[in-house]
Amino acid sequence: MTEQAYASLDIRLMRTLRLLLTECSVSRTADLLGQAQPTVSLTLKKLRDIFQDPLLVRSGSTLVPTERGLALRVAMNDILGRIDSHLSSQTGFDPATSTRHFRIVASNCLGTVFMPQLIGAITDIAPGVSIDASPLPSQEDLMSGLSEGRIDAVIGNWPHPPDHLRIAPMLKTDIVCLVRSSHRFARRNWTRIPLQDYLNESHLSPTSERDAQFSPIDGRLLDLGLKRHIRATVPEYSIAPYVLARSDLVFTTGRHFAEQVAQTFPFAVLDAPEELGQMHFYTLWHDRKHHSPDQAWLRRMIKNASAEMRALDRAHPLPLPPALCELPG
Incomplete structure (x- = not known):
């Protein structure tokens, strides 16, 4: 660009440019x-x-950024993020009076055992604050959502989180398998399912094969050069028990969720192959939000809810939510 062109590029134009290159519409x-x-x-x-x-430029019926457009989208996110960071108020955050809206992207595995703890704690002390808890989107949408500020925090458990994001450990749990009582695994006297027997079965998963890197199970198997046969996937974790009750599929998950479900459904909970290790949960966030007082408060709430969950887990299993308390007919 010429110096004259640079001079005409003000913040308003940069914000419009970023929005055009993000929305492509x-x-x-x-x-x-x-x-x-x-x-x-x-x-x-x-x-x-x-x-x-x-x-x-046009690609069928939609618009897509050119290579120059993609590079400018990254540049505008960086430039405007820095400007917003310098100009934003740092006067603190009062949860009792705030009407802030947070968006958290969370692994489904903790949906029924962690999110009630977190949302309950937030609504107790911050009555005006609202929470949008969403499942993991595609990797591209996840990264752009964090870098552009549309996602405040991610609760993840995949084996290799991006190293350019900030991270804080939350908790860990054993990996186990859920099967219905008539499944052949339930009749074995195994202390743990052997890996080869595990790979020979058909599996139920909340993650499709195309997003295997986001799965703590399939991501670990990829590291080992292995792959399981996913016979079916479900869009929501809460559907899994009803599918298991009517099939001989194997559902691999964290012990928190499995023991909670087994309180109501006639399922066997079996230790997964030792090669899968443990499931580790952590919080991820972008550096652009690291110093904001409201974001620091949100991360403290996540940390406190994790600590309370660990304490409850040591005392007794968490009860099953009412939505899952009816056995399938």
């Missing part, structure tokens, strides 16, 4: 900015003139 960008679509179209034309690049 002139109409959605206009809606988010509260502007008319022709206005945003003119802004895109101006940005194309400044950078001497189309920035967004």
